[in-house]
Amino acid sequence: MPKMKVKGAAKKRFKLTGSGKIKREKAYMSHILTKKSRKTKRNLRQSTLVHKSDMSRVTKMLAIG
Numbered sequence: 001m002p003k004m005k006v007k008g009a010a011k012k013r014f015k016l017t018g019s020g021k022i023k024r025e026k027a028y029m030s031h032i033l034t035k036k037s038r039k040t041k042r043n044l045r046q047s048t049l050v051h052k053s054d055m056s057r058v059t060k061m062l063a064i065g
Contacts, residue, residue: 003063010061014050022050022058 015023028036029044036044050058 004060006063007061010058014058014062016062016064017049022055022062023047024050 013024017023025047026044029041033041
């Protein structure tokens with residue numbers, strides 16, 4: 001059976017941490033920033049982890065395990 005291909009879009013959006021979790025950036029930071037508060041924009045800059053309910057889908061897209 002051939003190897004699983006990695007989805008190019010997922011490759012650009014997700015990173016694997018040392019402990020095996022998947023890191024992602026937050027959405028809603030590209031435009032229409034004038035109506036968002038300073039606190040909201042500051043919190044959107046920080047990266048976060050993929051939720052455990054989405055892990056199986058993301059690992060399939062990244063062809064991990």
